[in-house]
Every structure is written in structure tokens, then in C-alpha cells.
Amino acid sequence: MLRDDGVSYGDYVEQLTYLLFLKMSDERDELYHDSEIPAKYNWKSLKKLEGEPLEGHYITIMRELGKQKGIIGRIFLKSMNKIQDPAKLKRLINMIDDEKWLGLDIDIKGTIYEGLLEKNAQDTKGGAGQYFTPRALIKAMVEVMKPQPGMKICDPACGTGGFLLNAFDYVFKKFPTLSQGDKKFMVNEALYGVDIVESVARLCAMNMYLHGIGLKRSPVEVADALASKGSEHFDMVLTNPPFGKKSSTTIIGENGKAGKEKDTYERDDFWTTTSNKQLNFVQHIASILKVQGKAAVVVPDNVLFEGGAGETVRKKLLHDFDLHTILRLPTGIFYAQGVKANVIFFDKKPAQEKPWTSKVWIYDLRTNKHFTLKENTLAPDDLTDFVKCYNADNRAKRKESERFKVFAYEEILKRDKVSLDIFWLKDESLEDLENLPDPDVIAGDIVKDLESALEEFKGVVEELGKGS
Numbered sequence: 001m002l003r004d005d006g007v008s009y010g011d012y013v014e015q016l017t018y019l020l021f022l023k024m025s026d027e028r029d030e031l032y033h034d035s036e037i038p039a040k041y042n043w044k045s046l047k048k049l050e051g052e053p054l055e056g057h058y059i060t061i062m063r064e065l066g067k068q069k070g071i072i073g074r075i076f077l078k079s080m081n082k083i084q085d086p087a088k089l090k091r092l093i094n095m096i097d098d099e100k101w102l103g104l105d106i107d108i109k110g111t112i113y114e115g116l117l118e119k120n121a122q123d124t125k126g127g128a129g130q131y132f133t134p135r136a137l138i139k140a141m142v143e144v145m146k147p148q149p150g151m152k153i154c155d156p157a158c159g160t161g162g163f164l165l166n167a168f169d170y171v172f173k174k175f176p177t178l179s180q181g182d183k184k185f186m187v188n189e190a191l192y193g194v195d196i197v198e199s200v201a202r203l204c205a206m207n208m209y210l211h212g213i214g215l216k217r218s219p220v221e222v223a224d225a226l227a228s229k230g231s232e233h234f235d236m237v238l239t240n241p242p243f244g245k246k247s248s249t250t251i252i253g254e255n256g257k258a259g260k261e262k263d264t265y266e267r268d269d270f271w272t273t274t275s276n277k278q279l280n281f282v283q284h285i286a287s288i289l290k291v292q293g294k295a296a297v298v299v300p301d302n303v304l305f306e307g308g309a310g311e312t313v314r315k316k317l318l319h320d321f322d323l324h325t326i327l328r329l330p331t332g333i334f335y336a337q338g339v340k341a342n343v344i345f346f347d348k349k350p351a352q353e354k355p356w357t358s359k360v361w362i363y364d365l366r367t368n369k370h371f372t373l374k375e376n377t378l379a380p381d382d383l384t385d386f387v388k389c390y391n392a393d394n395r396a397k398r399k400e401s402e403r404f405k406v407f408a409y410e411e412i413l414k415r416d417k418v419s420l421d422i423f424w425l426k427d428e429s430l431e432d433l434e435n436l437p438d439p440d441v442i443a444g445d446i447v448k449d450l451e452s453a454l455e456e457f458k459g460v461v462e463e464l465g466k467g468s
Contacts, residue, residue, distance in 0.1 A: 001088060011082040013116050014199060017206045018062065019096050021075050022046065024209075027102040036072060041065055047093050054093075055086040074205045074218035078198050110165070110211045117160045117203060121335055122373070133162055133240045133298065134333050140383035141238060141296045141343060142166040144390040149175055149182040151190060151235040156225035156284060158193030161204040163238035164219070165211055167191070187213055192232070194225040226280050229269050233290040240298035241281035243339055271316045274309035276455070278302070282313055282344075286321065289348040298329075301340040302448060305421035307456045314418045318409060319355040322347040324395065326362045326420060327386060331441060332371040333378045338444030340366075355409055360420065363389055363404045367425040 002012050026043035029035035035042065041061045049057055058081055065076035083089045101109065114135075121132030147153055147167040155163045171186055172178065178186070191213060195201045201222045208214045269287040274280060278299050285295050303310060304326075317323045325345040331338065349356040363386050371378050389404040391397055400406060405424055412418060 001091065002083065005083070005085055005088065007082055009120050010199070013120050013203065014079075015081075015083055015092070016096075016116070017075065017202060018079060019093060020101065021072075021206060021209070022061070023096050024101045025072075027100065031102070036068065036070070037065065043097075047097055050090045051086050054090055055081065058089065070216055071205055071209060071214050071218045074220060074222075075202050075209075077202070077222070079202070106210070106212050110207070113207055113210045117207065132159060132335060134378050135162060135166075136378045136380045136383060137298075137329070137333065137343075138162045138166050138238075139380060140387055142170050143387055144345075144392045145236060145238065145294060145296050146174075146392050147171055147236055149178055150185060152192065152232070153190055153236045153238065154192045154194075154232075154234040154288065155239045156194045156237070156288070157239050157241040157281065158195050158204050158220060159200055159240070161193060161207045161220070163240070164191045164193050164204075165207065165213075167236070167238060168211065168213060187215070188217060191219045192234070193220045194223050195220065196222070196224050198222050226267075226277075226284055229267065229284070229287050233288055233293070235290055235293050237285045237289060237293070237295040237297070239281070239285065239296075241278055243278075243300055243334075243341075272309045272312040276302070276306070276309060279306075279309055279313050282317070286317065286346075286348065291348055291350055293348045294345075295347075296343055296345050298341055298343050300448075301342065301421060302452050303344075304342060305417065305419045306452050307417045311417045314420060317344075317346055318357040318360075318412065318418070320349070320351070322349055322356045322358075323360055324357065325390060326360060328362065328364045328366045328423075330366045330369040330371050330378070332373065332376075335373065338441040340445070340448075357409050359406050359408050360412060361389075361398060361404060361406050362420075362422055364423065364425055365403070367423065368428050 002015075003009075007015075022037070022043040025035050025037050029037075029042070039045065041064050046054070046057060046061065062076055062079040062081065065072050066079055067073065068076070081089075083092070118132065118135075142163070145167075147170055149171055153164065153167050155161075158164060168186060168191060171190075175182075191208070193201075193204055193208075195204060201220050205214065205218050205220045208219055213219060267283075267287075270280070270283045272279075272283075282297060282299065282303065285297055289295055303313075323344065323346040327343040327345075329341045329343065331340060334341065347356075365383070365386060369382075370376065371382075385401075385403070389398065389401060398404070398406070403425070405422075407422060412420065415422075
């Protein structure tokens with residue numbers, strides 16, 4: 001109905017978010033009389049109107065509720081009406097009003113909304129896919145990280161909230177006899193997400209709300225996570241920072257160096273200065289972890305092999321943290337085509353002279369593995385062997401296998417630029433030219449290699465300039 005009016009799927013989900021929230025808040029008010037939405041801006045005030053008065057009142061509701069605090073303000077901040085035909089807006093309101101949404105089980109509501117978000121992510125033209133991590137990967141990462149009751153868990157690039165929600169579900173399923181205090185903590189305090197994109201943070205807030213999280217306080221903040229360390233530290237960080245090599249901003253690290261960009265951040269808690277967004281996210285995550293805190297971070301390949309700032313970051317991670325595991329991910333699982341990515345797992349340790357990393361275990365889920373977004377999607381079963389090999393209950397008893405190998409700290413230090421870009425399996429596709437990757441994938445790889453080489457060349461030029 002709305003597509004004929006030129007409403008994109010992303011706009012549709014967003015408009016549905018506003019209306020669903022108003023309807024469910026109205027249902028809650030009937031049961032508990034605790035709605036924080038003023039009567040003149042509630043669901044009842046909207047559904048009795050039609051035509052131009054309906055459109056005008058809908059716009060007023062968005063503007064006024066965007067000024068509220070907590071979850072209401074987070075969902076309606078900077079909201080806009082994208083449904084230009086009042087008759088279609090009225091029809092959508094009537095359809096939503098016919099259902100008792102609070103009567104639906106939380107899992108059902110959450111599953112429906114997750115389905116909408118996934119469908120929105122498939123709209124690659126709109127770029128929504130960059131905020132969506134494959135759910136099978138998220139589930140496996142959470143399973144090996146084993147979040148516990150009482151932990152504070154952060155995703156500094158939360159997108160639509162997949163990591164936070166999976167951590168929440170994991171705790172409630174693994175600990176069915178949680179105390180009331182632990183339950184309240186999980187619902188109101190345990191989870192914290194940040195995203196720089198307003199519309200994405202809105203979808204995340206609604207996703208959390210539909211899972212019973214953040215009914216009063218929004219667990220999601222709209223901000224540039226890299227702008228400051230913040231005052232809070234976390235027991236666990238689970239995240240997939242945005243892909244894209246460059247940031248418009250260079251972070252000034254403890255070495256005091258900055259690039260030529262006009263905008264810079266002063267971060268004396270960073271180890272090195274770079275405009276590489278992923279390297280800055282790794283440094284940020286390392287900084288916000290509590291001692292003994294744990295992180296699982298999706299990073300592109302260049303984080304494993306890039307020289308200059310990349311080498312500095314890897315050396316610090318290996319020395320100051322226990323960088324114990326790397327999962328090499330296959331291509332074809334992200335909506336951004338041709339992306340080669342990995343998950344790095346590291347624990348924060350107290351300061352000491354001796355390096356904390358003694359060995360790095362690498363699981364290769366990439367070589368001779370082929371996935372697509374439609375015909376052959378990444379499924380939970382594809383990660384079962386990795387979860388088993390990871391052996392979260394006792395990492396000391398890990399065993400090598402065809403796809404799971406261990407490399408000593410001393411061995412890695414001797415590698416060029418302390419590269420963690422390590423392979424050992426024979427790639428069958430190289431034996432037959434007919435099995436080469438798609439031209440788009442090859443072109444993407446070439447561009448990434450050229451960008452990396454250019455970045456290193458710039459570093460050399462800058463050093464030569466300082467020497468003169």
C-alpha cells in the first residue's frame with residue numbers, strides 16, 4: 001500500500017515504529033495507568049481524526065514527543081512523517097488498532113520486529129545492511145563469550161541492537177532462576193548501546209522495548225562513540241563497528257600526532273593516531289573495558305595486517321591484553337559485498353611488563369567456504385564446530401584441528417608487521433580458474449589492497465617530512 005506512494009522499506013519500518021509505540025503505550029496505560037505520554041498526544045487523540053487534521057496532529061505528536069526524556073524521546077527525536085496521504089495513514093492506524101499488541105508474547109513481538117529489520121537490511125540500495133550483522137554469527141559470538149548476570153555489556157556501534165538482545169536472551173535462558181534484583185538490573189541497567197545514526201538508534205530502542213528492555217530508560221544513545229572515552233567501563237563489549245576504511249576525523253593518540261583533517265579528537269587513552277575507523281574502534285573498546293573485561297569485535301582484514309598504526313595496535317593488544325582467539329569469517333555473509341572480516345576475542349588484564357598473550361588460536365571459517373545472502377546463507381550449524389573448538393568453559397584444554405590452529409606469541413612477533421593475517425589451508429578455488437571469486441569481489445579486494453598500500457606510503461612520506 002505504501003510502496004505505491006514511494007515510501008521506502010526503511011521509512012515504512014520507521015513509521016510503524018512510531019505508531020506501534022503509541023498503541024502499546026496506550027495499552028499499558030489502560031492496564032497500569034503509568035503512561036508518560038501526555039493525553040493530548042496519545043494514541044486515542046490520533047485515531048479519532050482523519051484527513052488533514054490527522055496528518056497535522058501526527059506531525060505535532062512527533063515534534064512534541066521528541067522533546068521528552070527516556071525511551072519516548074529516543075524514539076521520536078527528529079522524527080518525520082513520511083506518509084504523505086492522510087487516507088493511507090488512517091488505514092495503517094486502523095490496522096494497528098485492531099490488534100492487542102501487549103497480548104502478544106514478548107518473543108513473538110520481538111521476532112516480528114527482527115524480521116522487519118532483516119528485510120530492511122536487504123534493501124542494499126538504502127545502505128541499511130551495514131547496520132545488520134548475521135544473526136547466526138551474533139549468536140555464536142554470544143555463546144562463546146558467556147555473558148553473566150550482573151555484567152554491564154556495551155555495543156559502541158549497536159546498529160539495531162542484535163548483540164545486546166542476544167546477550168539479554170542468553171542470560172535469561174541460561175539462568176532461569178534469576179533473582180528479582182538481577183532481573184531488574186538486566187532490564188534497566190545491564191545493556192548500553194551507542195550509534196551515530198539517529199534513525200538506526202530509533203530502531204534499536206524500539207527493538208529493545210519490544211523485548212521488554214528500557215521501558216522507562218532508553219538503553220541506546222545517539223553519539224559518536226569515538227569522540228570520548230566516557231566515564232563508564234564495561235565487563236563485556238560485543239560489537240561489529242561500521243565497515244569503511246576512512247573516517248572524516250583523525251583521532252589524536254598518546255603519540256600526539258594528527259593528520260591533515262580539519263576535525264580531530266583528543267584521545268590520550270589511545271595508543272596511536274590514525275584515521276582508520278576500525279583501528280580507532282579497537283582502541284576505544286580496549287579503553288572502555290574493565291580489568292578482566294572481555295571483548296569480541298568484528299574487524300576487516302586490514303586490522304590484521306596493515307602497517308603503521310595497525311602494527312602499533314596489534315603489538316599493544318598482544319602485550320597488554322590476552323588476544324587469545326581469531327575467527328576468520330567467510331565472504332558472502334554481509335550485505336556489504338566482498339567484505340573480508342574476522343572476529344577478534346581479547347581480555348583486558350592488569351598492567352605488567354610481561355606480555356599477557358602467550359598464544360593466539362585462529363579458526364579458519366573462510367578457506368573453501370562459500371556463502372551467499374539468499375541461496376546459501378550462514379546458519380547456526382555452520383558455526384557449531386567453532387563454538388566447540390573455542391571451548392569457552394576451559395580454553396586451556398583446546399585442541400588443534402584442521403581449521404583450528406595455535407600460534408605462539410614469539411612466532412607472531414617475528415612476522416612482518418606482526419601480521420595476524422595467517423592462513424594454512426589449501427584454497428581449492430586457486431586450482432581452477434573457473435572457481436575464481438566474482439569479479440566484484442576481486443575488484444573489492446584490489447581496492448582494499450591499494451588503499452592499504454597508499455596508507456602506508458603516506459606514513460612513510462610523513463616520516464620523511466619530519467626527518468627533513
